[in-house]
Amino acid sequence: MNAEERLPLVANISLLFAEVPYLERFARAAAAGFTAVETWWPWSDPVPPPGGVDTLVAALDDAGLRLAGCNLYGGDLPAGERGIACDPARTEEFAANLDAVVGIARRTGCPVFNGLYGQRRPDVPVAEQDALAVAQLATAARRLGEVGGTVLVEALGRGLNGTYPVTNAQEAVAVVDRVRETAGADSAGFLFDTFHLTTSGDDLPQVIADHVGVIAHVQVADAPGRAQPGTGMVDVPGVVDALWAAGYRGAVAAEYSPTVPTEQTFGWLDETPRLAALTPRA
Secondary structure (H helix, E strand, C coil), X not given: CCHHHCECEEEECCCCCCCCCHHHHHHHHHHHCCCEEEECCCCCCCXXXXXXXXXXXXHHHHHCCEXXXXXXXXXXXXXXXXXXXXXXXXXXXXXXXXXXXXXXXXXXXXXXEECCECCCCCCCCHHHXXXXXXXXXXXXXXXXXXXXXXXXXXXXXXXXXXXXXCCCHHHHHHHHHHXXXXXXXXXXXXXXXXXXXXXXXXXXXXXXHHHHXXXXXXXXXXXXXXXXXXXXXXXXXXXXXXXXXXXXXXCEEECCCCCCCHHHCHHHHHHCCCECCCCCCX
């Protein structure tokens, strides 16, 4: 199988290579054979600290890597927050973060940015939260579209993320449709995550058949447990084959929590020939 018949493989360095500090993971990913990485928002605030983007770009350049995906600021993730798009108390944070994200897109050429929807606030009407989320994600779609980027909408596993309201493929695609209509552009897409969708009970081959036209990025992990493929119930090689057969030609990111040192978890790639092979550097 030649390179033209494979999907590009990406390492999520927020989860992979966590044996070493964050900035050391770029070199580890390159040494393992990756040519591209993705990351969750790397900083604790919506706006990077002085020099923060320079440091990120330098880490990519030094390792010879492309940035293939990045999250928008999602709030305090360790504390359980999962996005701020629907929260009317945080619109200034969203706007400031979007300015920074557009700058990162310009500097790196990063193509996709995950905009987590946010959890429900009990003191704000649901319709108001939904309208705000769509409006803010539409703004992100318009602005990122101008620099060649796409904003992603992700369903998070039901029961794992508090009151996060987008928990399956149908709900996520419905948000994408509203964002596209509001933005007047198609620079919004569905983030297909095997762990979250399986946790919510979605049939992965059926989701691909029904929604491949709006899938803009893919992340793979097994379920339950979110460990490397081959440790649970998800047929990752079958999913990748189904994506290819349905016409998907975007990236596939390894976004799992390794149960052993990261470099020892790549055996699953031997069973997944549709993904670009790792080519370790000397």
